[in-house]
Amino acid sequence: MTAGRRAARALLLALPWLVAGLLAGAAEIRPTRDYLSPGLRDAQEDPSRHPGWLWVEEGEALWREGARSCQSCHGDIAGMAGVAARYPAVAEDGALLNLEGRIERCRARHQGAPAFGYESEPLLALTAAVALRSHGQPVAVETGGAAAPFLEEGRRFYEARQGQLNLSCGQCHDDNAGRRLRGDVISNGLGTGYPAYRLDWNTLGSLHRRLRACSLGVRAEQLPLGAPEYLALELFLASRAAGLPIEAPGLRR
Ligand code: HEC
Ligand code: HEC
Missing domain, CATH: 1.10.760.10 (Cytochrome c-like domain)
Incomplete structure (x- = not known):
């Protein structure tokens, strides 16, 4: 099938529920x-049944690691309560930062270390560990x-x-x-x-x-x-x- 015909077919298959959705209206x-x-x-x-907690634990370890650790400036990671609920946010220089971007900025500016990189394991782990402190918060x-x-x-x-x-x-x-x-x-x-x-x-x-x-x-x-x-x-x-x-x-x- 050509790409065009595949797209047409996909659209045809999607049509019934799209129409039904329009009738139902926005909820x-x-x-x-x-x-x-x-x-x-x-x-x-349930941490015992949630593999994502492996990353949380890794992030908590990273938080404390090294001479110029995150902890050396921010104290215990518990102090990050509520932070994730406020992101993305506009930084001092006018850039819009999500939590990943905010952490990378600390890494570069405050730790003088190379960026972890988007979707890298340490950045995901630190983001998960910080975000967990806002779990349940609005x-x-x-x-x-x-x-x-x-x-x-x-x-x-x-x-x-x-x-x-x-x-x-x-x-x-x-x-x-x-x-x-x-x-x-x-x-x-x-x-x-x-x-x-x-x-x-x-x-x-x-x-x-x-x-x-x-x-x-x-x-x-x-x-x-x-x-x-x-x-x-x-x-x-x-x-x-x-x-x-x-x-x-x-x-x-
Ligand atoms: C053809 C339908 C469709 C369109 C269009 C679509 N999505 Fe999705 N999206 C899904 C499905 C299916 C999932 C997986 C189930 C879910 O969590 O909603 C999903 C998941 C998501 C999730 C993850 C939710 C979660 O907690 O895991 C986000 C966020 C999201 N979509 C945002 C968007 C945004 C923003 C756009 C427009 C750029 C978009 N989607 C366009 C079908 C769609
Ligand atoms: C040398 C001190 C220092 C180190 C080390 C440091 N930070 Fe920061 N961090 C700051 C300062 C100062 C701010 C406030 C914004 C600014 O001036 O950059 C901040 C802001 C933040 C924020 C946003 C807080 C908010 O309320 O919006 C997060 C999240 C954060 N840092 C995470 C980290 C993580 C994760 C690490 C370790 C990878 C780290 N920081 C390392 C000094 C530091």
């Missing part, structure tokens, strides 16, 4: 855990002031129809939330569970890795991890999740 935004199977939902809260990102232009950029990206399937994020994550697609139950597309351990990946992964999968799903261009577009999108997703609990480290199928 409220719910925590992602509400869309998980009961088994996954329970395991997400998302509360700043959306006004310097953050406002980024929020708008993220909103535009979210609402734009994309890829060969010509679908916006909201056509799946608002109009069709709760419905099944290829064995998944479509959630409201929030970033609250990331970094998350996906059984399908067999590892812990970042939100941007998941966003690349959704871009691929609609046959749109996959942007690089940490791309400005994905960062702005991450802020918009967090604004949609305002008041909902941080679930990181999440557990996904």
Whole structure:
């Protein structure tokens, strides 16, 4: 089959539930855990059954490691409570940073060490360990002031129809939330569970890795991890999740 015919066929298969979704109308935004199977939902809260905790433990060790450790400036990692709920955030120099970007900046500026790199094991581990300190806390990102232009950029990206399937994020994550697609139950597309351990990946992964999968799903261009577009999108997703609990480290199928 040619790419064009494959896309046409995929669209045809998707048509019934798209129409049904439009008839159902947009629903409220719910925590992602509400869309998980009961088994996954329970395991997400149980360190003994959640492989993501291996990364948390590694991150806690990294936090204390070396002469100029994270701990040497920040004290015990418990002091990071609530921080992840405020990210992405605009830094002193006007750049929008997510938690990964914030940690990389400390690494470069305060530790004088080379960047870990996006999706590297130590960066995922530190991000998971810091994010865990906000587990259960309500998302509360700043959306006004310097953050406002980024929020708008993220909103535009979210609402734009994309890829060969010509679908916006909201056509799946608002109009069709709760419905099944290829064995998944479509959630409201929030970033609250990331970094998350996906059984399908067999590892812990970042939100941007998941966003690349959704871009691929609609046959749109996959942007690089940490791309400005994905960062702005991450802020918009967090604004949609305002008041909902941080679930990181999440557990996904
Ligand atoms: C030499 C001191 C120093 C070291 C070492 C350091 N940081 Fe920082 N960190 C800071 C300062 C200062 C800030 C406040 C923002 C700024 O001025 O860069 C900060 C901010 C942060 C924030 C954001 C806090 C908030 O409330 O928004 C996080 C998260 C963070 N650091 C994580 C880390 C991690 C993880 C490491 C180790 C890899 C680390 N830091 C190492 C000094 C340090
Ligand atoms: C064709 C439907 C579809 C489109 C369009 C789509 N996604 Fe998804 N997305 C999914 C499915 C299916 C999953 C996996 C189940 C779930 O968690 O919702 C998913 C997962 C996600 C997740 C992870 C949720 C979690 O907690 O694991 C996020 C975040 C997300 N999508 C955001 C987006 C964004 C942003 C866009 C637009 C750039 C988008 N998606 C476009 C179908 C879609």
